[in-house]
Amino acid sequence: MEPERKLSAEAGAVFQEGVGLVLSRWSALQLAVENEWGGRDSRLKGEQLVSDIISWVNHSTEPLYIDDLEEMLNEAMLSLNTMTEDGSIEEVAEKIMIMYEECLDCNFKSIENLREANSRRGPTPHVRQVVNDEEDSDEDDDETDPSMGKDDSSNMIVDTPKSHAVAVPVNEPMTKPPAKAEDGWEVVRPRKSRSKRN
Numbered sequence: 001m002e003p004e005r006k007l008s009a010e011a012g013a014v015f016q017e018g019v020g021l022v023l024s025r026w027s028a029l030q031l032a033v034e035n036e037w038g039g040r041d042s043r044l045k046g047e048q049l050v051s052d053i054i055s056w057v058n059h060s061t062e063p064l065y066i067d068d069l070e071e072m073l074n075e076a077m078l079s080l081n082t083m084t085e086d087g088s089i090e091e092v093a094e095k096i097m098i099m100y101e102e103c104l105d106c107n108f109k110s111i112e113n114l115r116e117a118n119s120r121r122g123p124t125p126h127v128r129q130v131v132n133d134e135e136d137s138d139e140d141d142d143e144t145d146p147s148m149g150k151d152d153s154s155n156m157i158v159d160t161p162k163s164h165a166v167a168v169p170v171n172e173p174m175t176k177p178p179a180k181a182e183d184g185w186e187v188v189r190p191r192k193s194r195s196k197r198n
Helices: 009-024 027-034 042-059 066-079 088-104 109-120 133-139 153-158 191-197
Strands: none
Touching: 009 042, 009 088, 009 109, 027 042, 027 066, 042 066, 066 088, 088 109
């Protein structure tokens, strides 16, 4: 049987960064940490998970199996009072194991890709405040993070309609276009004032 290969010092440091990046993109973990579902020390528990994974990789005398990593991730989530049934534990474990295999060969491409993705990704709030229409137009093209899931609910708040609805009584046709106010809203005049102007 072939002896278990170990990470070099450089590869170990890069792998640790990669594990941190993967976990920072795991929405279930981040929600549990930010909302302190595991108590006041939730952030420490999240950071401890990175250390536990690195220790497991560096100090294991047995071959590394993905099932063991999945169990470690599951226990960490349970310590944060969080049960995940969305398949994310398996997905995160797979990403970490692939990264580990790549780092054994000093291939850091996937970690570089994660770095780039993290630098492009700003905070992704679910609700954004619109200051004015000109600033909003640049934000509409923002890239969404695939690991966070697609949520278009923020677009409902951000997108401001270019033409505003006009209040017209249902049974009466509008004979004259409404006047435009300075702020862009259309003003609907009472029926009496329209008839005097005709």
